[in-house]
Amino acid sequence: MLIALFACGENREFLQYEAQDVSANWIKIPDHFPEIDFPEDNLPSKARISLGKQLFYDPILSLDKTVSCASCHIPQYSFSDTLALSSGAHGGIGQRNATALHNVAYVPRFFKDGGIPNLELQIKAPIEDQLEMNYNMHELTIRISRDSAYQRMAREAYGRDMDAFVITRALANFMRTFISGNSRYDLAQEGKYGFTEAEKRGMDLFFGDDAKCSTCHSGFNFTDNSYANNGSHQVYADTGRARITLKHMDHGKFRVPTLRNCEVTGPYMHDGSYRTLNDVLDSYQRGGSGHWNQDPLIEKIVFSNEEKEDLLAFLKTLTDDSFLTNESFRK
Amino acid sequence: MKIFSTSIIGTFILTIAFFGCKKDEENPTCTQEPGKVDLSFTHLVGTESFAFNTDYTDDFGNKYQFFRADWYLRVSGFVDQDSNPQIVSDSYYLKIDPSVTTVNYGEYSPMTLYNLQWAVGVDSVTNHMDPNIHELGSALGNQSPSMHWGWSSGYIFCALDGRVDINGNGNYDPGELFSMHIGMDTTYREGPNLYVNKAIAAGETSVISLDVDYSEFFDGINLAIDNSTHTMDNMHLAQNLANNFEKVLKLH
Numbered sequence: 264m265l266i267a268l269f270a271c272g273e274n275r276e277f278l279q280y281e282a283q284d285v286s287a288n289w290i291k292i293p294d295h296f297p298e299i300d301f302p303e304d305n306l307p308s309k310a311r312i313s314l315g316k317q318l319f320y321d322p323i324l325s326l327d328k329t330v331s332c333a334s335c336h337i338p339q340y341s342f343s344d345t346l347a348l349s350s351g352a353h354g355g356i357g358q359r360n361a362t363a364l365h366n367v368a369y370v371p372r373f374f375k376d377g378g379i380p381n382l383e384l385q386i387k388a389p390i391e392d393q394l395e396m397n398y399n400m401h402e403l404t405i406r407i408s409r410d411s412a413y414q415r416m417a418r419e420a421y422g423r424d425m426d427a428f429v430i431t432r433a434l435a436n437f438m439r440t441f442i443s444g445n446s447r448y449d450l451a452q453e454g455k456y457g458f459t460e461a462e463k464r465g466m467d468l469f470f471g472d473d474a475k476c477s478t479c480h481s482g483f484n485f486t487d488n489s490y491a492n493n494g495s496h497q498v499y500a501d502t503g504r505a506r507i508t509l510k511h512m513d514h515g516k517f518r519v520p521t522l523r524n525c526e527v528t529g530p531y532m533h534d535g536s537y538r539t540l541n542d543v544l545d546s547y548q549r550g551g552s553g554h555w556n557q558d559p560l561i562e563k564i565v566f567s568n569e570e571k572e573d574l575l576a577f578l579k580t581l582t583d584d585s586f587l588t589n590e591s592f593r594k
Numbered sequence: 595m596k597i598f599s600t601s602i603i604g605t606f607i608l609t610i611a612f613f614g615c616k617k618d619e620e621n622p623t624c625t626q627e628p629g630k631v632d633l634s635f636t637h638l639v640g641t642e643s644f645a646f647n648t649d650y651t652d653d654f655g656n657k658y659q660f661f662r663a664d665w666y667l668r669v670s671g672f673v674d675q676d677s678n679p680q681i682v683s684d685s686y687y688l689k690i691d692p693s694v695t696t697v698n699y700g701e702y703s704p705m706t707l708y709n710l711q712w713a714v715g716v717d718s719v720t721n722h723m724d725p726n727i728h729e730l731g732s733a734l735g736n737q738s739p740s741m742h743w744g745w746s747s748g749y750i751f752c753a754l755d756g757r758v759d760i761n762g763n764g765n766y767d768p769g770e771l772f773s774m775h776i777g778m779d780t781t782y783r784e785g786p787n788l789y790v791n792k793a794i795a796a797g798e799t800s801v802i803s804l805d806v807d808y809s810e811f812f813d814g815i816n817l818a819i820d821n822s823t824h825t826m827d828n829m830h831l832a833q834n835l836a837n838n839f840e841k842v843l844k845l846h
Contacts, residue, residue, distance in 0.1 A: 378746040384724050387736075388744040401738035404730055427726040427736050506826055507746060 284308045290368070293444035295452060296483055299368045305383060305432045307439065310420035315437025317416065318430060320594045323407060325352040325396035332389070332434070335361040338592045341524035341583075342441060347535025355394035358501065360535035363528040365443035365586060366484050366521060375517040375533050377490060378507045382438060386431040400427050443523050443586035444483070451580070458580065464570070465577025474547070474564055474574065485522035485581065491558045492516045494551020495532045503533065514556045526582045540578060544571055628701040629794035632801045633669070636846055637692040640809045644692045650809065654816040656762070658772065662755035663808055664691045664741060666733070667843070669699065670711040673787065680707060687716065689733040689741060690806065699802075706793045710802065714839035715751035715782035722747045743777055746826075752776045752835070754808070758817040772821035774811070774835055781825065781836035788845050803846035810841040 289307040290299065301307065318324065322331040335349040335357070336342040342364030349357045359375055373379035379388060389395040390403060407413050408425045417425040420433060450456035458466065469476045481487045490504040492515040504513035517533045531537040537546065546552075548571070550563030566574070637644035639660075649657050667688045672680040681702060688697060715721075720734065725742050728735030734749075736742070741750045754774040757766040794800050815834055823831040 374745065376745075380722065380747055381724075383726065384747055387726065387742065391740050391742070391744050399738045399740055400726070400736035401730065401740070404736065426730060427728075431724075431726045509826065509829065 284310065290440050290442060292442060293449065295449065296442070296444050297369070299439065301439070302381065302383065305436055307436050308420065310416065311433055311436040312440055314413075314416040314420045314429070315433035315435070316592075316594075317413075318434050319437055323410075324390055324398065324403060324430075326398040327352045330396050333594070335395075336364050338589070339587050340527050341365045341443065341587060343528045345529070347530045347538075349395075351392070351395040352397040355397060357392075357394050359533050360530060363521070363524060364438055365441050365524055365583070367441055368439040369484055371488050372518070376504045376507050377518055382435040383431045386434045387427075400430070403427075403430065441586075441592065443583040445585045446523065446583040447580040448577075449583070459576065461573045461576040462580050465573035465575065466580075468566070468570060468574050469577050474566070475560055476574075478560055479519045480522050486519045489519050490516040491519055491560075492554060492556045493546075494554050494557035494561045495537065495546055497552045497554060499554070501533060512556065515554055516556070522578060523581045524583055524587065526579045527587065540575055541571075544574060626703060627796040629704055629796055630701050630799040631699040631707070631792075631794060632799055633688075633697045633699050634801050634803045634846070635690065635694055635696070636803065636805045638805055638807045638809075640807065644806075644808055646692070652758075652809075652812050652817045653814060654818065656816065656818045657759040657764070658756055658817050659758075659766070660754065660756040660808065662739065662753055664689065664737070664739070664750075665714060665752035665754075665842075666690070666716055666741070666749060668713040668715065668717065670713065670784075672707045672710055672790075674708045677709075680705065684717075685720065687720075687733045689737060692806075692808075696801075702794050704794050704796045707790055707800075707802070709787035710790050711784070711787055712843060713782065713784040714836075714842060715777075716749045717782060718779040721749055721777075721779060721782070725749070746778075748777050748779075750775050750777045751781060752811070752839070754811055758821055760818045760821070762818070772817050773824070774822070774831070775824045776832050776835050778825050778832075781832055783836050783839035785840040785843055788843070790845065805844045805846050807842060807844065811835055811838050813838045813841060 285306040285308045287299065287301060287307065289309060289312060292299065305311070319332045322328045322334070324331060330352045335344050337344050340363070343361045347360060349361045351357060362375065367382060370382070373382065373385040374388070379385045387400050390398050390400055404425070404427050407430065410425070413425045417423060417429045417433075421429050423429065447456045451458055468474045479487055479489060479491055490513065492503070496515065499515035502514050504516035505511065507513075525540065529537075529539055531540070531543050537543050547561065548564050548566065551557050551561040639650045642650065644660070644663070646661055647659050649659055651657055667690050669686045669688065670684055671682040674680050683700075686699070688694070716734070725734060725736055730736070739753070741753065742748070743750060752774070754772070756772055758770055758772045759766055760770045761767065788804070790802050792800050792802055812835075815831070815838075820831045820834070822828065823835070825832040
């Protein structure tokens with residue numbers, strides 16, 4: 264029996280590399296948040312986070328060097344932007360509303376249809392999307408490898424030259440630091456903030472059986488990460504989850520978004536077609552569009568203008584100002 | 595000239611067949627020198643040599659040209675005439691395009707290789723792994739143009755792009771294009787074993803010559819009508835193309 268060992272495609276050198284300052288402690292997690300399930304090959308370190316931050320703000324990632332991650336994922340908007348559909352390189356217009364990136368460390372699958380299974384793999388998509396960065400990971404690796412500063416940072420962070428592995432891991436590492444859990448709602452749970460009467464009434468509505476908001480917007484991150492057709496549209500040009508599963512029953516379903524920081528993450532829905540939170544509540548109040556695949560949970564809700572204001576007041580307690588103004592996330 | 599890329603990810607290629615390996619009386623270890631195996635590819639469109647931007651005709655008389663022809667070949671190994679494995683190389687992938695002519699498949703003990711096992715595409719486990727873990731130039735690593743879907747985890751098994759004279763006026767008018775990007779697990783196809791019957795001689799290079807016929811991708815497909823699929827948006831056409839994969843590779 265002959266066992267022939269062939270050159271392996273994976274980077275063996277890296278497998279033997281041990282970064283010096285790797286620790287989950289680089290990411291500060293609120294006590295009421297669960298632990299983060301870090302991938303084994305991408306535990307956080309200061310060097311990795313720094314490199315990821317550098318890349319996040321660098322338009323070198325796009326073909327024409329005009330678009331960076333931060334072009335559409337802006338810190339003050341919880342790493343979303345204010346457009347329905349964002350502009351990409353060469354004037355391309357994206358097909359879906361830019362997703363807010365807070366607490367992305369807890370997202371089980373990526374994109375609004377859940378097509379990508381992990382954050383590291385997701386990084387490649389906007390780089391290669393013709394409507395976003397319009398570039399190519401292979402070409403980017405060649406381009407960025409010529410940069411001596413990046414090479415130095417890559418070796419320090421991952422013990423290897425700058426390549427696609429480093430680009431994707433470092434960006435994911437930085438993005439996992441986007442932990443938002445210090446809103447007035449969070450402070451109220453710790454007894455450090457007292458809700459106003461309107462906020463209290465809004466919270467009762469939110470968690471109550473009439474509005475049923477918390478059926479899907481549940482848990483510490485105000486999402487159950489399921490996919491739902493909320494009846495936002497009569498016709499879905501974007502078939503959502505069905506694009507991935509090819510199942511008729513998934514038509515028009517999109518991942519339930521977190522409501523944290525929703526005050527600043529508009530426009531809303533998968534295509535940004537709802538400009539304000541008021542518009543969103545109006546849709547739910549109407550009971551959705553009545554789309555054939557609309558979730559049965561979406562029913563007409565009768566609430567007064569005052570109750571709607573209360574609900575809005577509560578939703579605004581989910582805004583984490585310390586996160587939105589955190590200087591460590593900025594360039 | 596495109597850089598040929600190959601990847602052997604599984605790390606081990608196991609040669610099951612045990613051939614006469616002479617041992618030195620004083621040194622009982624095997625001293626049999628291995629032989630090298632190359633795979634040689636001839637790229638064709640029907641009986642004509644493949645060339646980009648050159649006119650060919652489909653089964654329905656439509657004139658067409660390629661400007662991209664990339665696909666994944668998996669060489670799973672070799673089995674003997676009783677279907678016993680001779681070489682197992684489950685993770686041996688080649689990203690093939692018409693510039694790929696000769697590829698080294700490795701070195702093996704002298705033996706006769708019988709049936710080559712192959713497939714078009716990437717197996718369902720590998721398909722959902724991260725291409726970024728592979729080194730630049732590796733078949734399963736990042737490619738330019740990309741061979742990976744952006745909106746979903748998975749490889750594009752085959753990307754065929756070009757022009758087609760849809761209205762039959764003899765010209766390639768603006769918008770008269772075809773674009774066939776096939777992927778997803780359900781389009782992975784294993785081909786029939788190819789009976790190569792090739793001896794590996796000690797210290798020598800054995801060449802297994804293969805033909806790639808790009809016209810076979812379109813067998814039974816009218817390019818004037820069915821000319822665009824990115825798999826999920828036209829699964830019917832994607833499946834039709836995938837069902838043609840088994841005809842694409844032949845012995846030279």
